[in-house]
Amino acid sequence: MNASIILDAGFRAAPRISAIEVSEILRITNHANALKSQGQDVVVLGAGEPDFDTPDAIKVAAISAIERGDTKYTVLDGSRAMKQAVQQKFEAENGLKFALDEITVGAGAKQIIFNAFMATLQDGDEVIVAAPFWTTYADVIAICGGKTVVVKTTEKDGFRLTPEALAAAITPRTRWLLLNSPSNPSGAAYDAEALDKLAAVLKRHPQVWLMADDIYEHILYDDAVFATPRQVAPHLANRILTVNGVSKAYAMTGWRVGYGAGPKALIAAMAIVQSQSTSCPSSVSQAAAAAALLGPLDIVRERCREFQRRRDFVVAALITTDGLACRTPEGAFYAYVNCAGLLGRATPQGHRLTSDIDVCRYLLDSVGVAVVPGTCFGLAPYFRLSYATSAAVLEDACKRIARACALLQ
Known part of the structure; x- marks a missing residue:
């Protein structure tokens, strides 16, 4: 039975959902936001949501x-x-x-x-x-x-x-x-x-x-x-x-x-x-x-150009980070980052990274950056980074990620 379902007396979950969890993307994002609400300095790059407002x-x-x-x-x-x-x-x-x-x-x-x-x-x-x-x-x-x-x-x-x-x-x-x-x-x-x-x-x-x-x-x-x-x-x-x-x-x-x-x-x-x-x-x-x-597509095209500028910055920052590689995406607002180069390395606390899930936990625990492991998307070892946020936030996040990677041995 799905461990995330709280079982009250007499409750029985339908088999069709017994092996299904709430979206891992939402779980990670909610966890990171909870840490932020507790006063921790966390950058959340998990959700697939534009930071722009709905046009007037x-x-x-x-x-x-x-x-x-x-x-x-x-x-x-x-x-x-x-x-x-x-x-x-x-x-x-x-x-x-x-x-x-x-x-x-x-x-x-x-x-x-x-x-x-x-x-x-x-x-x-x-x-x-x-x-x-x-x-x-x-x-x-x-x-x-x-x-x-x-x-x-x-x-x-x-x-x-x-x-x-x-x-x-x-x-x-x-x-x-x-x-x-x-x-x-x-x-x-x-x-x-x-x-x-x-x-x-x-x-x-x-x-x-x-x-x-x-x-x-x-x-x-x-x-x-x-x-x-x-x-x-x-x-x-x-x-x-x-x-x-x-x-x-x-x-x-x-x-x-x-x-x-x-x-x-x-x-x-x-x-x-x-x-x-x-x-x-x-x-x-x-x-x-x-x-x-x-309506006209002008604002949509303008925002797409901004997403492209963010993409270019993020990819350039990631490919110069030790242990990471990143293919340039043609669309959407995600970077799918290859973290195979980090596997086998040890954290300053002596924990060895063996999967992209370990990498994502390390980034959140060590430098407060929340990203989603590629395992969730069916292809590892990668992590997904959403650049649907401001340039300032992305610059800060990429610096944190580089710092975390540099600490690995």
Whole structure:
């Protein structure tokens, strides 16, 4: 039984959650924040949340919705206005056309992913996920009765799934390939050519659907052009679900609005799941999200340039730190740091570091920097550092990390 579940007399946890913990990312972040509240000097680089505020125009749209009295239930999987905004976003930014009944809106992209798996997975169905991957994927798949098939990527391949590895992982039980680009935690991004090669493999396996998690679409660097599978492989359109949301690009994590677009039958099945869980997303949040999607992208691009400046600083600092290496990410706002060079070294207290978990504990205990071990993301020995915070904080954190590494023997 999961040790994190407090057992009262007569309580019995359902088997579907008995092996699942609360997100390790949240646990580490909460622990670090608790240390801060106790007066300890801690820098928290664990959470995937932009430090920017929600743009003013979006706030105004929400306030206007409240003043108009738009505070009632909407259609259970998204208001017409919100779906129209999603429709226009896909056509204007991605060249994709969807009917309104091919679009769904939920309380965050996480709910869209959950709804899709709950609506489609039978016990034992397999979902292929490339490691490193966002920790939630495997847990959601497990809750929905599926089995996560982890395919480990390499730095040599840019932390990207290769066509050969995908082909080798597919079995008669494979139901989905889940692809995240740009990626949390590695920052790896797939261009149109890479997506086309993966699509060619899927074409040979008509039972395999593709879920594209595009939540970091607008956080892409070095003038790279974003590509999404439905755009690259229209011949697979009848088995692609494209997932996105407003949390990352528009700094709207707390508004809880995500959306998806795909085949009508899938969207209808997902609506059934949502109807018996949360029902509609917040009406006010939908009004704000619609304004975000229909508004100009100027502030999004400006913030992306700031993220790129932070990325460049962090990578430069880390690669000059003894024992660390770091590939330059193409997108998102994370550095996935190779700490293999620290393993086997001893702390000033004589404790030998044998894993990335040890490294992360050492950084928190010795210099007060909280990062997330790569073990949580399915690929070790690494740690994920979020640079979605100010330049001053990042400079301080990198100096602390360098100091901690220098103390190892």
